[in-house]
Amino acid sequence: MLLGQGKQNRIYECEDTLEGILSGIYQAWDAVYGHEYIHLTVPSAGGGDMVLFSEYHTVIPDAKQANKVVKTIRKKVSEEVCEILLGALYSKNPDKADAVYHVLPGAFCMGSRVMGNLTDPYVRAVFEMNRNVQHEAHEYLGFLRFEEQEEGILLARFAPKNDLLEIVAPHFEDRFPEENFIIYDTSRKRAAFHQKNHEFFLRGLSEEEDKQFFQVTSKEMDFQKMWKLFVETIAVEDRENKKLQRSLLPYHFRKYMTEMH
Amino acid sequence: MAVVYQENMGLMEKLRILSDSAKYDVACTSSGVDRKGAALNMGNTAACGICHSFSADGRCISLLKILLTNECIYDCKYCINRSSNDIIRTSFTPEEVCTLTSEFYRRNYIEGLFLSSGVQHSPDRTMEQIIKTLRLLRETYHFNGYIHCKAIPGADGNLVEMAGWYADRMSVNLELVTAEGLKRLAPHKNRKNILLPMRKIQDGIEEGRQMLGFCGGSKGAYWHTQRRLSGKTEKEKLEEDTVRLFGKEREKTSDALDAAGGFKVPSVLSDSVKQRGFVPAGQSTQIIIGATPETDFEVMSVVEALYRRFDLKRVFYSAFVRVNDDANLPVLPGGPPLLREHRMYQADWLLRYYGFSAEEILTKERPNFNVLLDPKCNWALGHLEMFPVEIGRADYFQLLRVPGIGPKSARRIVEARKNAVLGFDDLKKLGVVLKRALYFITCSGQMLYPTKLEEDYIVRHLLDASSGKFPAHLCGEKFTYRQMSLFDVGGILDPGTGEGLCC
Ligand code: SF4
Secondary structure, three states: OOOOOOEEEEEEEEOOOHHHHHHHHHHHHOOOOOHHHHEOHHHHHHOOOOOOOOOEEOOOOOOOHHHHHHHHHHHHOOHEEEEEEEHOOOOOOHHHHHHHHHHHHHHHHHHHHHHHHOOOOOHHHHHHHHHHHHHHHHHHHHHOOEEEEEEHHHEEEEOOOOOOOOHHHHHHHHOOOOEEEEEOOOOEEEEEEOOOOOOOEEEEHHHHHHHHHEEEEEHHHHHHHHHHHHHHHOOOHOOHHHHHHHHHHHHHHHHHHHHHO | OHHHHHHHHHHHHHHHHHHOOOOOOOOOOOOOOOOOOOOOOEEOOOOOOHHHHHHOOOOOEEEEEEOOOOOOOOOOOOOOOOOOOOOOOOOOOHHHHHHEEEHHHHOOOOOEEEEOOOOOOHHHHHHHHHHHHHHHHHHHHOEOEEEEOOOOOOHHHHHHHHHHHHHOEEOOOOOOOOHHHHHHHOOOOHHHHHHHHHHHHHHHHHHHHHHHHOOOOOOOHHHHHHHOOOOOOHHHHHHHHHHHOOOOOOOOOHHHHOOOOOOOOOOOOOHHHHHHHOOOOOOOEEEEEEOOOOHHEEEEHHHHHHHHHHHOOOOEEEOOOOOOOOOOOOOOOOOOOOOHHHHHHHHHHHHHHHHHHHHOOOOOOOOOOOOOOHHHHHHHHHHHHHEEEEEEOOOOOHHOOOOOOOOOHHHHHHOOOOOOOOOOHHHHHOOOHHOOOOOOOOEOOOOOOOOOOOHHHHHHHHHHHHOOOOOOOOOOOOHHHHHHHHOOOOHHOOOOOOOOOOO
8 A cells, every 4th residue: 555655546436336337447547547556446335445545536327438348348358358347247246346447457458368367366356256256146047936926927036145137137038038027136126027028127126015026826835835845855865965955055045945945 | 726726736746756756867967958048938948057956965956857657567676666566656647747847947946857757558658658748848838948858768769769859868778887787687678779779869969960950969078078189170070970970880770770761850840849959968878886796997988988989978877776675686785885976977077078088097907996086086196107297388188187187277277378487376276276286297397395206105195185084075176076966967067068167
C-alpha cells in the first residue's frame, strides 16, 4: 500500500451486477490512471473495506458502457476468454471485479492465450472464480427440483452461493420449451420467469409473492412420493456409503431437494 | 380422484419392485451426446452428463433405472430375477414407463430413462416390447431426453437395430469375461449371443455415419487416445477403420449379419427420430467383478479388446453382490470387492485416457492389482529407468505417465510453459499433486528435494504421505475416491470426445 507519498490508489465502487461491474471497468480504464493504482470493489458483495489515502469513485451503471466492454473483449481477445471473464463476474467473491479488470491489460496484448498464463495471480483468480461458478451451476442443473403448482406451473427454489440465475435458466428454457416455469433464487430474491415458447426474463420476487405459489397439487405429492421411493430403492445396501454421498451431495444443496427430506 | 389414487398405488408398488431389481446395473450415466431442445418436444441432453441425486451408496442417480419386467425365462445364477427365484413378478405397461419418465423428467429428477428387462417369453418378444415402449415415448410423448436401453442377448438383429433408432446409448452386458464363467453362471448366454448384438450396434453406428451422415456414435476416449498416440488425424483414423470394419479384415461375426440383410433406415421412422441418429452416445457394457475366479489381467485384456474391436464408449465394473444363495457363487468374506472394482476403474482410465496397454498395467507373472498402490504408480515404480521426467521438455504423453499428473494438469503444463519457465510452486497451482510427483520430475534440471530413485524408498514415502488413510484414498492424484466414484457412474467425468475431463 502506498501511504501518503507518491500516487494515490483510486478505488471504483461498483454495483453487484454485470452491468455495474462492466461499467466500472469502462470508467476505470477510461481514466488512464495507471493500472497498478486502480482497484475495483463490489461493496454489497462484502468487498472494499475503506483504505486510507485512497480516492473513491462510485460507479453509476451504464448499459452502453457495459456493452462496449463486452464487445471489445469479444473482438480483441476472444469469445472464449470473454465467457470466462463474464463467468467470473457471477462469482460470490468480492474481489471479482478487481481481478477481471487486471486480467485485461494482459488479455489485450496476449490475445486468447491469456488464460493459459496461470502463474499470474489475477489470471489464476479469474480462472478459479469462473471454475467455481461453472461448477456450482453444473451441479444445480441436476439438483434443482421443480414442483408442479396449480395450472401446471413448475416452480423451483434454490439458494446458490454464486449468482447463477442467468447461467442455469437458458438450460431449462432449452429443455422445457413447452412449460411455464419459475426458478427462484431465495437468497437474492430474484427469479427467472419462463412462459411457454417465450424467452425467459429476470425480475425481483419478494417472499410474500413466493408464498402465494405454495399450492402443490395432489398429483405432485404422488410423484414426489414415487421419486423418494425410487431414490431409496435404487441404493445397494451392501455398498452403503453415506460419507461418499455427503461429499458428492453436500448439505447446502439439499435444502430444496424433495428426496432428501 | 379415487381411481387415480388407486392407480398410483399400483404404479408405486411396480416402481418399487422394478427399480429394486434393476439396481445392480451400474451404468447410470447420461453422457456422450449433446442435443439441443426442440419446439413441441420436451428435453435436451448434455455431453458431459448431469447427476441429479446421489443414493445412500454414494452412486450418482441420473436416469430412471427400471426393468420393463422382472419375469425371466433364464436362470443366471447371480441374478435376483432368475427364473428359479420365488419372488413377486410384475411388468410395466409402455404407458406407465412413459408417464413415469416424462413426469420425473419435467420435475428435473432425471436426465432420462435406463430401460432394461428380464426375458419374458423370448428374447424377441422382450425386444419388441422395449421397442414399443421407446417408440411411444419418443413419438407420442415427444420425449427428447436421454434413453439408454438394453439389447437382449439372443434377440433378432433387426430388432436390436430398430431399438437403436430410439435410444441414445445401448448396452449388452458381457457380465463374465470367460466362456467358462458364462457357462457356469449364465447357462443361457454365451459369447456369441452377447457379441452378435454388440457387433450389430457397432455396425449400425459406423454405417449410419459413413453412408447416411448421421451424427451417430461419436468416438470414445480410447479411440481418440490411440489416434493421438499414433499421430493420426481424425480423418485418417476413420479411413483406417473403414478398411478394418468393411474391408478385407472384416471379422466373422459381421459376415453372419451381412447375410441377414444390410443396414437401412426403416421407413416407419419419423423425421425427428432419424435426426437424432443411430445410438448417438455409443454403446457400453458391464462386467461383474469377483463372481468367477479370473485374474485382473484376464479382465483387463478382454476390456482392451472390447474397446479396440467393438469401439465401446465405456466398460462398467460391478463388484459382485451375493443376492442368491447358490453353491455356484463364491462367498466373499469382505463383502463386494470394492477395492478391486476401484482398481479396475483406475486401470480402465489408464487405457482410455493415458494410452497404456493392458500388458503394461498387468502381466502374466503379476496378474493382479496391487492392493496398496494404484495401477499407474505401480507401473512407474516398475519403470524407474524412465524417470525423472523434465517438466520443461517432456511431451504430453510422457507427462501423463508421472504419478501426480493427470490429463488436466498435463495439458495445463504444456500450455503454461509456453509463457514461463515453470518451477515447483507453479506446478502446484496447475493442479499437480507434488507430494506424489516429486520423486519423478525435475524442473529446470532440479528435483524438489534430494530423493532416491529407488522403489522401496518411494513406496515408503508415498504411503507415509497418505498417513493412515489406507487403503482406498492413498492414491490421491487424479484418483481420489470421490472422483473415482463419480467416474464410476459417469457423472461429470465422462467426456464424449476424450479431449477433456469435463465439458
Ligand atoms: S437374463 Fe439372466 S441376468 Fe437377465 S434378468 Fe434374466 S436371469 Fe437376470
